[in-house]
Amino acid sequence: MGLTLHHFLILSAILFSIGLVGALTRRHIIIMLICLEIMLNAANLNLIAFWHFSSNPLLMHGPLFTLFAIAIAATEAALGLALVLAIFRHYKTIDLESIRDLKE
Amino acid sequence: MSPVQTMPPRSYHIGKDDLGADILEVAMGPHHPSTHGVFRMDLKLDGETVVDLKPVFGYLHRNHEKIAEDITYPMSMPFTDRLDYLCGMTNNWAYALSAEKLIEIKVPERAEYIRVIVAELTRLVNHCLLIGFFVNDLGALGTPLLYALREREKILDLFEVLSGARMMVNYIRFGGVRCDPPDGWLKECQRIVDAFPAFLDEYETLLTENEIIIARAQNVGVVTREEAINFSLTGPMLRASGVNYDIRKVDRYGIYDRFDFKVPIGGHGDCYDRFMVRMLEMRQSVKILKQAIRDLPEGEIMGKAPKIFRPAPGEAYGRIEAPKGELGFYLISDGTPIPYRFKVRPPSFVNLTALRHMCLGHKVADAVIILGSIDIVLGEVDR
Amino acid sequence: MSLIGKGILKGMGVTAKNFFQSYYRKERLPTVEYPEEKATINQFSRNFPFLLYDGDDPVDGMRCTACTLCERACPPQCIYIIKDKDENGKAILSPRIFDIDTSVCMSCQLCVEVCPYEAIRMDSAFELSNENRFEGLLLNREELLKPNAYYHEIHPLEARETDDRMAAKAALAEAKKKARQKRARLAAKNKPPPGLKKTPPTRKKPPQREKSE
Amino acid sequence: MIVAFYLLALIAVLGAGLAITLRNVVHAVFSVLLFFSALAGLFLLLLAEFIAAVQVLVYIGSVGILMLFAIMLTTNVVGDPNRPVQSRGWVWGGLAVVALLAGVLLPIISRTGGQSPTPLSDFNPSVKQLGLVLMDPYFASLGVIALLLTAGLIGAVVAATGASEADQAKTVPENRPRFPNN
């Protein structure tokens, strides 16, 4: 019973949900960004799994889009952390609970 | 001359910086690998930049001046070797000079020439050692230092043959020198002095144009002319800041007026200038040595010194151009053979006072180099 | 327009030169492998003092007359002399105890300069370490005494000078004694003059640090 | 092959789980790095070598370290023990996600049915094909991604330092005398 697509889909679903739980429940901004990364990676895993079991893998669609996804995720992480720095410098705390008010 | 942009430090306040990261207090402790001997710097660092610096020394204080008030004048001559243990001869000469001011003793010609030869040899030893330690602080893992030590060994062997010991020479007496150089000594000294410029060229190709040293040492630890004079710096540090003040030219003590030599003057007063000024001074010392050995007269080496050295009451201040700066001895005698007051004016102690001013605003790595460029020897700083 | 890394390359050239020359040029590899090969000690180097004696019997051939000049001239005060007395209390001109604490001595050679009788000289042996910290480095008279032959062996030039000086002094003393005897004989022939008592010039003794017994 | 898959899956789930629950943020980041490397292993399992290499290079090499830098620049790394790790309504969040997982994802997965599980070992996709595909039909998107990356880079720099310049409105006392260049 070789590896089938189901294995990978279930795994990426579980990982996605773990990421989502983390994002929703943790109060530390950086941990939230980390969970975001976990969710994105779960999606990548899905993409590659579908490409691997697709009918004509030589078209290279899977790796192509994963490459783009990784590039975007990296930029997003960089920007996210820059914003975290700005928030920390302004509010002197990075606890999500206390950062509520939009204006000063 | 490209404008020297001294890097203005971000902020001088002590305490939290804008990112809220607190100030790091680091004690570059007594036995830190790069402090020359037992010397501590209490640094306050903001990230990498030095915000405050407090030099702490006294670890090597041996109570030299108080002991000197218990023993007779000639008995404290061997103690002067222990002041700046790298150049024993110049310490002896400074003490002898001030003692000879207390009692007028005619120093014979041959002794004067030997004193000049021996002092210039110590200047060579001190300067090439300093450059070795300075580049070692820059990180060059000891290669230039070991070349310097190799040259120093030759000169120390000369001292050993002449005075019996390599560093604790105790060679110069009031009114002359202790013993005559044995016959082979002058030929050997001539050979070493002739071979020295070759070593200096090799040292210069290794160090002066090295881009990394230029990048690390230029515009670091800048001391302007006025600041140098206000801090009463002396010696190569003063001349690197552009002040033309060399005691050999100013006082014309001994027979320095007979030799023609130049005094190198730096333009920027930063670490690189101090390093270059010492390099050029070594070449001038070789020039003096050549002239001194050439016309060394015959004759006896000891003036008519009284058996018991009992000067009339009074005071005297003798100073010479030691390799590190102006080394002075201030003696007050009250008619007995024992000095009433024996005060040493060490050059590296006075130069050290400028350390804090030079290091503020620079990085930790620069603070280490600035300390290296001041050329302190703790025996002299703590006395 | 200089190549960017020219200074660094020239520096590397110097180290390369040193690397290769250290294989064939002696001057580039001056290290001495200490325990196997020893560097020659030059005859002028000095380390710790030792006492000289002529002839073969150390005690009575000793030149030192316990005049304690060197004890007073020693800056760290590390020499300790007690004069010798024979059985009926008359002082003999030689030290019963002559100790040098080599852990205190800083080998400054002042004692050699001061000594009028050429009795103390500087040795150049430097392997002196021993396991006993206190008594080990305190050398008493027996350990300090060394024959004149040993002195000739370690400092040949200096030893010869000292011997010539001693010989000249002895000859001078001989001539003076002969002259005195001649004068005495002459005076004994024509009525002996009253003996004048010559008092040695009194010297104000420099303040003596009290020796801790 | 199955054993490798289950092992890597376990490590991945462990890494992600730990990342959420650990109190010390630095430990959380290290566990996420473990998660990323497990994922790289899975990509290798799926014969997407280049993507595994990029994953290691981008995620573990730079994003991980970016996180560590961000933590270094902001304080309270260990997180004060008295505050609860999760925000207040964490129970409801967890329940919502589980409901989403069971209700929506799993049924869809079960309906897709297995594609033809092509035997794993017959083809080995080389980077050259990816390069060719990247060049001819998708060249425009490559350009767009490049622009996006540069914009992101500049944006991050402005965001991070911009804020600090504003704080430094107060002038820096010019106390070191400018060296008169003689």
Added chain:
Amino acid sequence: MNNYFDLKLVELGRWIEAFFAHYPTLKLVVHLLLCTLPLALSFMGAFAFTTWLERKGLARIQNRPGPNRVGLFGLLQPIADGIKMLLKEDIVPERSDKLFHFLAPIMLMIPAMIGVGFLPLGDGLHALPLDSAIIFFFAISSLNTIAVFMAGWSSRNKYSLLGGMRAVAQMISYEIPLVLSAVAVIMMAGSLNAQEVVASQQISSWVGSGNILQEFFGRILGWNVFKPWGFAGFIFFFIAALAEANRSPFDLPEADSEIIAGHLTEYSGFKYAILFMGEYISAFAIAGIGVTLFLGGWNGPVFAGLPWFVLKLFSLFAVMIWIRGTLPRLRVDQLMGYAWKFLFPLAILNIFLAGFYHFLERQWGTAIAMLAGWLFGFGALQLAAIALSRLNQSPTIRSKRVYQLVE
């Protein structure tokens, strides 16, 4: 005679595996062991030898004989050091992060060992023959940044934190020029596979032909170093490799004259030895990749294959030792400025140069391309270097200082 040595080794491998022919799983395990075990052991042996080589080399540069007490010419000195390290007490600071303090040395060894696997040691000798080996190598080598951070962070002391942060910043900023200078080679070789890169570095027309002379030079003149963009790329690659492996002019993290031993301060005993070994083997790995990309991997005139690779590797390492004996250290901000404002733009320019060379070669053949490359290409790089150093006031451009000698 060529790659005779490698074929023999591969045959030996096949012969051993033949014993387990009828247990497929065992055969797989043995195959894996044969790929990795000799590699690991040989590189640990190489590590021991290089510590001796380094101490002897540095000593001879400094006019002293170097270790010669333990064994003949001091050859047993590394073993003596190893035993000493084993016996030394392993002190773990009390408030440190025990788990990560323990993990850091392991985390440093992993990328070093995997990185070494990607090197094409000989014709058939390639531990991890991945299609995208070079990119994987750079990915893995970025792992030891994390290990250095872990070491610096977990020992919870001022100096190691300072050292750790310096090391991380330095490694990140030198990874870019490292990868970019490799990109030029990959672009010209046309593939990421290490074996193909090596194969592309021999003049195939000459190697096939009969006469001895062309055979001899064919395998040398093909190396990338003799091409204009290859030589410039090799210089940038080597400088970045020095920084990546924390070697001499950039050994900021363990700058003993400033912060005691950087992230290694709190390590003692065998953990320190492992960290030390990890550093050396990652330096080996990066030097190996440098040899593969620029110095023609295992190509060599008479006995191509493993001997040539080892010879080039150790000669590159000898140059590292030589540099360590001469050059002083750069300051942190200069080091960063040098990477971002000097090496990075030049590496990009080098890629354009390679493209220009490729186009010329297509049009008018290699001779003209070589000529044009060396004249214009190198001139352009030199001009760019001068412009850049003038831009950020680097030391080389500052006017030479003149010192008056006054009376």
